[in-house]
Amino acid sequence: MFHPDVTAFFDQATNTVSYVVKDPAGRACAVIDSVLDFDQAAGRTSTASADRIIAHIRDHDLECQWILESHVHADHLSAAPYVQERIGGKIGIGKNITVVQDTFGKVFNEGTEFQRDGSQFDALFADGDSFHIGQMRGDVMHTPGHTPACLTYVIGDAAFVGDTLFMPDFGTARCDFPGGSATDLYASIQRILSLPDQTRIFVGHDYKAPGRDDFAWETTVAEEKAANVHIGGGMDRDDFVTLRQTRDATLGMPKLILPSLQVNMRAGHMPPADDDGTVMLKLPINKL
Numbered sequence: 001m002f003h004p005d006v007t008a009f010f011d012q013a014t015n016t017v018s019y020v021v022k023d024p025a026g027r028a029c030a031v032i033d034s035v036l037d038f039d040q041a042a043g044r045t046s047t048a049s050a051d052r053i054i055a056h057i058r059d060h061d062l063e064c065q066w067i068l069e070s071h072v073h074a075d076h077l078s079a080a081p082y083v084q085e086r087i088g089g090k091i092g093i094g095k096n097i098t099v100v101q102d103t104f105g106k107v108f109n110e111g112t113e114f115q116r117d118g119s120q121f122d123a124l125f126a127d128g129d130s131f132h133i134g135q136m137r138g139d140v141m142h143t144p145g146h147t148p149a150c151l152t153y154v155i156g157d158a159a160f161v162g163d164t165l166f167m168p169d170f171g172t173a174r175c176d177f178p179g180g181s182a183t184d185l186y187a188s189i190q191r192i193l194s195l196p197d198q199t200r201i202f203v204g205h206d207y208k209a210p211g212r213d214d215f216a217w218e219t220t221v222a223e224e225k226a227a228n229v230h231i232g233g234g235m236d237r238d239d240f241v242t243l244r245q246t247r248d249a250t251l252g253m254p255k256l257i258l259p260s261l262q263v264n265m266r267a268g269h270m271p272p273a274d275d276d277g278t279v280m281l282k283l284p285i286n287k288l
Contacts, residue, residue: 002136002137003156010206014076015215017033017205018033018034018035020032022133023135027061027063029065030064030066031064033162034049034079035079050082058087065132066090067084068160070153072100075260081267090123092124093124093125093151094124097124098117098118100147104265107178108262108282113272114266138153138155141188141192145185145187146175147179159195160204161203164192165203165231168223171229171231172185178288185244186240186244192221192224198221200218201219202218203219
């Protein structure tokens with residue numbers, strides 16, 4: 001089994017972990033869950049986070065073949081188009097992006113010019129699909145629950161789970177966004193935990209659980225099964241659903257949810273500019 005080289009890039013502003021995943025036998029690599037920096041108060045974007053990834057790829061003479069999204073993020077803007085423009089690669093996401101586009105196209109009152117067929121992306125993955133990074137095969141698992149379009153990318157002995165699972169001491173993802181489901185999340189986690197115990201799990205965010213001083217993003221299937229505070233120790237479905245729904249009822253919305261969704265459902269592109277060339281993001285009132 002391949003043991004991909006994985007380099008993590010932590011964005012402290014959004015607690016997001018992006019990854020460069022390299023074929024150990026060559027130059028080919030993929031970028032997973034890139035971040036476009038966004039100062040919401042000023043309405044300004046910047047590219048420092050993405051530039052770190054691009055510099056790493058260039059400095060190591062790598063070839064970017066894929067820019068992968070685990071789902072439509074609600075807590076940061078994707079830098080996928082920026083990364084693609086500079087170092088190439090195809091942008092991929094789950095085929096259920098169309099469900100998300102339909103849901104939030106209505107929330108943001110997008111017109112008919114907004115395509116709801118996923119065509120903003122280069123590849124739409126279904127459960128069981130595969131792709132290659134150089135000679136290294138990646139397999140796609142549809143792992144809904146947090147959102148309807150969430151994917152886990154299993155690449156060699158590594159699984160990139162997005163927001164489905166967090167570190168064992170922090171638990172699991174919320175399920176209260178439109179289209180989310182704690183029942184679906186439980187089933188998705190069971191699929192991930194059915195991978196070999198030694199499989200490395202790379203999470204999409206970390207928030208430093210109480211008692212832990214350092215950010216962390218790598219664990220294993222065995223560690224999640226044994227110690228995850230929400231799902232470990234063989235917790236059954238009904239107890240998990242109750243726990244997850246009770247916790248979700250106490251959570252506020254992510255501070256960047258409205259700009260993030262508008263951009264990320266477009267594969268990281270901003271909405272079309274108005275007649276004078278100004279790009280606007282909408283602020284729907286009482287819609288979420």
